[in-house]
């Protein structure tokens with residue numbers, strides 16, 4: 001594959017796009033280029049270290065892995081060098097000419113064209129190596145892979161193409177030389193470089209060295225060079241944790257919170273986990289691998305070890321360093337490993353503790369967290385029955401008492417339940433407005449009984465798995481028959497049903513293909529009718545969601561409940577004309593369906609019947 005002569009190649013079109021965007025949007029924060037290069041160099045050392053576990057000869061006698069940074073005033077350059085794994089010819093092409101990561105591809109797809117917004121977004125991906133071009137008019141990379149004889153030189157001015165050629169290079173690893181732009185001269189000053197290194201890269205586990213004298217013969221260590229998570233909490237400051245978070249995630253924002261623990265016992269491991277401030281835009285992408293970075297006794301093993309964090313905490317970022325896992329652990333082994341399960345259980349408990357603490361002591365931060373990640377947390381009870389009670393306490397809902405925003409906890413709800421109230425009531429709907437205006441709530445409103453308003457897709461899944469809280473059952477207001485005392489109804493209901501039997505029979509006759517039953521409602525005050533699902537059956541909302549998702553749903557006919565005190569229903573009960581009775585019954589059913597967010601089977605028919613009714617005629621009398 002290697003070529004003897006230099007060849008010129010084009011950047012992938014997307015790289016050019018990224019370069020443009022970056023040079024313009026990151027101008028105010030140019031110094032991050034150094035952080036990105038150090039981060040790559042440190043990863044390269046980690047990867048070499050990992051590779052030498054299998055093949056010691058890769059070290060070739062040079063075992064002290066380090067990152068060297070120096071400036072040359074005369075040449076106007078800054079050089080970042082590492083003796084890590086290095087790159088082969090093909091790897092240079094793949095890594096430094098294209099956008100290899102699918103995440104970055106998706107980022108490009110999501111560009112809005114609004115520079116401000118896009119600049120915000122770009123930070124989520126880590127602009128990596130290409131950030132060199134913020135300060136450099138020319139970048140030269142010389143590298144040799146630890147297991148190859150020949151080296152490679154890559155060079156570009158960032159304007160559209162690069163050259164690549166084979167070279168002789170005795171040292172293993174990578175040297176990146178930036179020819180600084182005129183307006184970036186400040187980065188030649190060693191003090192400036194030192195300052196940036198301490199600021200952004202102090203937590204890097206490898207030594208970062210700079211020349212200690214003018215001649216550049218002796219090198220001295222500039223950073224702390226102990227992996228941050230191995231250090232004790234007492235000696236670390238917020239800015240250390242924040243710097244490490246940046247290294248780990250490339251998130252331009254500071255984390256919302258973190259938890260750092262050293263666990264000793266049957267197993268020993270260190271955990272450092274962060275809650276980001278903002279959800280990544282691909283949080284809902286099921287293909288996207290998540291999880292945290294795994295180290296074994298300080299040796300980097302893998303990124304995004306999804307086995308270490310359950311799906312319902314997929315927004316958590318961080319590091320686990322285990323003292324007990326074998327160094328040759330693979331993703332497959334992680335799948336089903338007792339140690340991993342117990343680390344994950346420990347990690348989950350720490351995150352839950354962190355969130356509980358935030359909810360209690362920093363309600364504003366928690367509200368922010370909930371807004372960003374609440375929907376993900378709602379997957380918890382289904383995925384993790386063991387932790388359901390703790391997760392349930394962290395949930396927040398909108399309710400008929402507090403309809404603006406999701407602010408009500410189940411504990412708040414239970415604390416203000418009426419003394420004789422038996423259940424925690426909720427309504428699910430396709431959207432908040434539909435839930436809030438649902439006719440099913442009328443009797444509850446009248447009796448001042450609070451009802452939770454659920455309108456996220458995941459809510460149906462949540463309530464299927466969260467059936468009680470604090471000993472109180474969760475009960476849907478659109479399911480089953482309400483008992484008289486649930487809504488403070490009088491006791492003469494039986495008689496009421498009897499009295500209205502002729503009406504109910506009429507409606508049943510007209511709508512027999514569409515409903516499974518018709519009965520007098522205890523839910524309604526102002527509306528003439530509503531639809532109800534069988535107790536324990538699928539809600540109409542869930543049936544719709546499943547159909548949208550392409551699943552086959554058994555044809556479940558709802559129950560029509562009517563409000564016999566409503567003028568419309570009263571008039572209907574007096575109708576004799578079969579055709580008008582048919583139209584009115586259908587209208588009653590259709591409007592009940594609309595009110596709870598359903599779709600009409602025959603919208604044109606609905607409009608025609610409605611118009612006929614509004615003009616005081618029925619189809620029959622028009623024809624006559």
Ligand SMILES: Nc1ncnc2c1ncn2[C@@H]1O[C@H](COP(=O)(O)OP(=O)(O)OP(=O)(O)O)[C@@H](O)[C@H]1O
Nearest residue numbers: 040041044082086087095125126127128129130174
């Ligand atoms: N010093 C280096 N030694 C060896 N490989 C490197 C070095 N610098 C970059 N690379 C390779 O080039 C790839 C691209 O680097 P780049 O900084 O653009 O993205 P990244 O590091 O993969 O992503 P991110 O910055 O988001 O973590 C790296 O994944 C790595 O494989």
